[in-house]
Amino acid sequence: MEVAHACPTRIGRLMLQRLWKFRGGIHPPGRKELSLSRPLETARLPARLILPVAQHIGAPAEPTVQPGDSVLKGQIIARASGSISAPIHAPTSGRVVEIALHPVPHPSGLNATCIVIEPDGAETWISPRHPIDDFTRLTPKELRQHIRDAGIVGLGGAAFPTFIKLNPGEGKVVETLIINGAECEPYITSDDMLMRHYASQVLQGLLIMRHALQAGRCVIGIEDNKPEAFHSMKAAVEAAGDPQISVVRLPTRYPTGGERQLIKVLTGKEVPSGKRPLEIGVVCHNLSTARAVYNAIALAEPLISRIITVTGEGVAEPRNLEVLFGTPVSDLIAQCGGYREDVTRLILGGPMMGFALHSDAIPVVKAANCVLAARRDELASGNPVLPCIRCGRCSKACPAHLLPQQMYWHSRAKDFDRVQDHNLFECIECGCCSYVCPSNIPLVQYFRFAKNEIWAQEREQHFMEESRRRHDAKQERIDRDKREKEERMRIIKEAALAKKREEAQKAPAGVHSAAPQGNVAQGAPSAESRLRITELEKRRSGTAPPDHEAPAPPDEESS
Amino acid sequence: MEFETATSPHLHSPNSVTRAMGVVLLALVPGIAAYYLIFGWAILIKLALGITTAVVCEAALLAIRRRPLWPFLSDLSALLTAVLLVLSLPPLSPWWLTVVGIAFAIVVAKHLYGGLGYNPFNPAMVGFVVLIISFPVEMTRWMPPQLLLEVTLDFHDTLGIVFLGLMPDGIAVDALTMATPLDTLKTQLDMNRSVGEILQQPVFGNLGGKGWEWVYAAYAAGGLFLLWRKAIAWQIPAGLLVGLLGPAAILHLLYPESSISPLVHLLSGATVLGAFFIATDPVTASTTPRGRLLFGFGVGLITFLIRTWGGFPDGIAFGVLLMNMAAPTIDYYTQPRVFGTGRKVQ
Numbered sequence: 001m002e003v004a005h006a007c008p009t010r011i012g013r014l015m016l017q018r019l020w021k022f023r024g025g026i027h028p029p030g031r032k033e034l035s036l037s038r039p040l041e042t043a044r045l046p047a048r049l050i051l052p053v054a055q056h057i058g059a060p061a062e063p064t065v066q067p068g069d070s071v072l073k074g075q076i077i078a079r080a081s082g083s084i085s086a087p088i089h090a091p092t093s094g095r096v097v098e099i100a101l102h103p104v105p106h107p108s109g110l111n112a113t114c115i116v117i118e119p120d121g122a123e124t125w126i127s128p129r130h131p132i133d134d135f136t137r138l139t140p141k142e143l144r145q146h147i148r149d150a151g152i153v154g155l156g157g158a159a160f161p162t163f164i165k166l167n168p169g170e171g172k173v174v175e176t177l178i179i180n181g182a183e184c185e186p187y188i189t190s191d192d193m194l195m196r197h198y199a200s201q202v203l204q205g206l207l208i209m210r211h212a213l214q215a216g217r218c219v220i221g222i223e224d225n226k227p228e229a230f231h232s233m234k235a236a237v238e239a240a241g242d243p244q245i246s247v248v249r250l251p252t253r254y255p256t257g258g259e260r261q262l263i264k265v266l267t268g269k270e271v272p273s274g275k276r277p278l279e280i281g282v283v284c285h286n287l288s289t290a291r292a293v294y295n296a297i298a299l300a301e302p303l304i305s306r307i308i309t310v311t312g313e314g315v316a317e318p319r320n321l322e323v324l325f326g327t328p329v330s331d332l333i334a335q336c337g338g339y340r341e342d343v344t345r346l347i348l349g350g351p352m353m354g355f356a357l358h359s360d361a362i363p364v365v366k367a368a369n370c371v372l373a374a375r376r377d378e379l380a381s382g383n384p385v386l387p388c389i390r391c392g393r394c395s396k397a398c399p400a401h402l403l404p405q406q407m408y409w410h411s412r413a414k415d416f417d418r419v420q421d422h423n424l425f426e427c428i429e430c431g432c433c434s435y436v437c438p439s440n441i442p443l444v445q446y447f448r449f450a451k452n453e454i455w456a457q458e459r460e461q462h463f464m465e466e467s468r469r470r471h472d473a474k475q476e477r478i479d480r481d482k483r484e485k486e487e488r489m490r491i492i493k494e495a496a497l498a499k500k501r502e503e504a505q506k507a508p509a510g511v512h513s514a515a516p517q518g519n520v521a522q523g524a525p526s527a528e529s530r531l532r533i534t535e536l537e538k539r540r541s542g543t544a545p546p547d548h549e550a551p552a553p554p555d556e557e558s559s
Numbered sequence: 560m561e562f563e564t565a566t567s568p569h570l571h572s573p574n575s576v577t578r579a580m581g582v583v584l585l586a587l588v589p590g591i592a593a594y595y596l597i598f599g600w601a602i603l604i605k606l607a608l609g610i611t612t613a614v615v616c617e618a619a620l621l622a623i624r625r626r627p628l629w630p631f632l633s634d635l636s637a638l639l640t641a642v643l644l645v646l647s648l649p650p651l652s653p654w655w656l657t658v659v660g661i662a663f664a665i666v667v668a669k670h671l672y673g674g675l676g677y678n679p680f681n682p683a684m685v686g687f688v689v690l691i692i693s694f695p696v697e698m699t700r701w702m703p704p705q706l707l708l709e710v711t712l713d714f715h716d717t718l719g720i721v722f723l724g725l726m727p728d729g730i731a732v733d734a735l736t737m738a739t740p741l742d743t744l745k746t747q748l749d750m751n752r753s754v755g756e757i758l759q760q761p762v763f764g765n766l767g768g769k770g771w772e773w774v775y776a777a778y779a780a781g782g783l784f785l786l787w788r789k790a791i792a793w794q795i796p797a798g799l800l801v802g803l804l805g806p807a808a809i810l811h812l813l814y815p816e817s818s819i820s821p822l823v824h825l826l827s828g829a830t831v832l833g834a835f836f837i838a839t840d841p842v843t844a845s846t847t848p849r850g851r852l853l854f855g856f857g858v859g860l861i862t863f864l865i866r867t868w869g870g871f872p873d874g875i876a877f878g879v880l881l882m883n884m885a886a887p888t889i890d891y892y893t894q895p896r897v898f899g900t901g902r903k904v905q
Contacts, residue, residue: 272900275899343562345569346562347569351567351568352568353567356564357562360560360562386630387674389636390842392841395847403847426899426900435572439575439576
């Protein structure tokens with residue numbers, strides 16, 4: 001009833017493009033002009049493409065090629081394994097030279113399995129390919145299958161397989177499909193460039209997604225620091241003439257591009273904690289993902305490349321490049337004029353949430369949208385870390401409405417229960433708190449530490465419970481064996497006694513056939529028990545060696 | 560090529576503790592200027608003395624605690640403590656009063672609890688309370704504004720009084736000191752005078768204490784500057800003023816002859832300084848939005864109670880210290896609604 005009551009007004013508000021505000025957030029310097037001064041280019045083909053088999057959230061893909069195999073552009077080289085996974089395609093034609101461990105973009109800096117391809121330069125596509133002219137003829141399920149086969153994952157950074165997010169499930173209605181074009185991280189301009197150059201492709205991708213979701217309204221949210229992109233996107237939407245699709249200008253503020261923050265700004269609704277946006281009838285996809293969907297359906301091109309921003313004062317000619325996955329970062333830097341002196345930090349992703357790479361031999365993967373080469377003075381403030389003065393700027397900046405300074409005290413004290421009391425796991429690690437902290441405290445680092453410790457404790461607890469369970473089960477088994485043994489002994493003894501009695505009775509008469517009958521009548525396992533009985537008798541008469549396996553000496557009962 | 564690794568975020572705002580403290584010090588400049596214009600040299604001499612004491616104590620304690628001098632001495636926190644305490648002391652009081660108060664504030668209230676950020680109590684107010692309990696006579700000898708004095712004290716006279724206790728020729732101590740407006744009020748009310756009569760006395764001006772009105776107006780201007788710069792949270796001053804002036808207004812409506820109006824409360828004692836500069840000390844106040852409102856309200860209410868029925872003329876210092884004790888508990892019970900939970904979520 002409440003939904004029925006609220007719906008029309010909410011849509012009405014959207015029609016008027018009313019916006020809401022999320023609490024918190026910051027206004028870091030955008031620095032987007034750095035990479036916008038040069039045109040979009042296609043990156044050169046590198047000598048080797050290094051393709052990690054895990055480029056998405058979920059199970060890593062399984063290689064389907066061997067070293068030495070020739071591959072064609074767009075050919076599957078690793079297939080999805082499990083329900084949450086995505087295949088990997090050859091970004092170009094060439095030869096597989098090895099499948100081995102290589103450094104991959106991961107904060108741990110550890111190596112992972114990669115398929116290495118040496119391009120032949122011919123760019124021969126796999127054939128036949130089947131572009132689909134009219135996607136409306138396909139069912140949502142068929143569309144999802146195509147999208148799944150094309151290896152598409154969320155290109156906003158999370159790399160969650162897209163076909164899953166395009167499946168609302170039985171009985172779920174998607175009221176609004178949101179296309180995230182906020183691009184709120186400083187420095188990054190890849191989505192900006194995408195909209196400037198490929199607005200109609202993004203729009204087509206959006207239409208395919210809407211069809212797959214059977215969604216009603218679509219809203220494309222773009223921060224107001226990208227006027228060109230906004231107009232380009234707006235023109236494409238107006239040309240399409242669909243009143244259900246709107247392009248909305250968002251106030252520039254980090255982290256507007258966070259899924260939950262964007263939904264709040266556009267709909268006024270908060271996604272309930274621990275739930276998916278679908279719960280409130282919203283699905284959110286990234287712009288680049290929409291274009292990848294268009295490529296997959298309309299051009300029959302799997303996800304093998306994307307636009308990446310190469311920027312920062314540490315690189316000579318910052319720009320945006322259309323890059324094949326697997327291209328080493330060093331190749332991109334080389335194409336952008338190489339490093340400048342004084343470059344100290346290389347970041348994959350934006351300066352707020354990206355992670356620092358220790359080497360540029362690392363390949364670009366599906367989730368990467370920016371390579372930022374920074375000079376010493378460019379990023380870190382250089383000020384020493386001071387004690388917290390509880391000024392509360394961090395809680396004011398926190399878009400999750402947390403109290404970072406309290407969480408920091410408790411994390412430092414390793415009082416993890418208290419940290420959880422302060423809703424540690426609602427932290428989205430956006431970095432706003434660390435950004436504003438006048439004492440330069442790396443707050444997010446403390447929260448990651450606390451989360452990891454808690455997970456480790458939970459794992460340990462799980463192990464402990466598991467081993468206790470195993471121990472209990474073992475004890476139970478031992479007890480049962482003991483009980484069974486005793487029961488068997490009892491039966492054997494009774495049988496022995498019965499036999500003895502029988503023998504005593506029948507010895508004078510000379511009848512020998514009664515004993516087995518007696519045993520059978522008692523239901524004892526005949527062969528074994530007979531053996532045990534003879535053993536016991538022997539021992540009683542002192543002729544058998546002591547048997548460790550044997551339970552309590554028989555005298556106990558007889559005496 | 561090897562690159563340095565660090566965890567995100569890699570960007571940092573130009574905020575710093577030095578800047579946060581510096582803004583507060585800057586906001587105090589108009590108040591100090593007004594103070595100087597109305598009361599003369601004493602305040603500047605006391606500030607110099609207080610700041611020197613604070614820096615020496617801070618450096619000594621940092622050295623003893625084996626902490627680096629550089630980032631801590633330059634964070635301006637010791638300086639701010641000194642300035643706030645000096646502004647709460649009678650300007651013509653002997654030099655050792657200032658030194659003892661500031662030394663206690665820096666050494667005991669700050670460093671013995673762990674230094675910057677770790678002190679549960681506002682150091683300046685701890686220093687103040689120690690002095691008012693230990694040296695009540697010296698602490699209540701305030702000088703009237705220059706315009707109420709028959710003589711003008713020049714720089715040398717003031718130095719002599721503060722450091723050597725030397726009175727200028729032909730002037731007695733009593734001529735230079737008188738009770739503060741709030742003190743006068745308290746004593747005279749005890750003598751069953753009516754508020755109307757008491758306010759006729761020369762120590763009172765049109766709105767509050769004579770001369771003090773201007774100092775408080777200047778403090779308030781600084782306070783508004785801090786609010787505008789978002790250097791302090793609005794909740795604490797708002798809560799404090801409501802907590803003090805609300806009950807005062809009610810009492811004044813009920814008993815106009817035996818209680819002062821909220822306006823006199825506002826422009827007397829440490830109300831304005833306390834609301835914008837003292838109770839807002841982030842280290843020792845509440846940190847949640849609702850907690851700050853509650854914290855400020857508590858300080859205001861305690862101040863009102865002490866001013867009206869307590870044994871001291873003013874109660875800001877006690878209000879701040881008592882609420883400092885309550886701050887952790889207040890914080891725990893006033894956590895904000897987490898995004899995606901609670902009432903607003905549908």
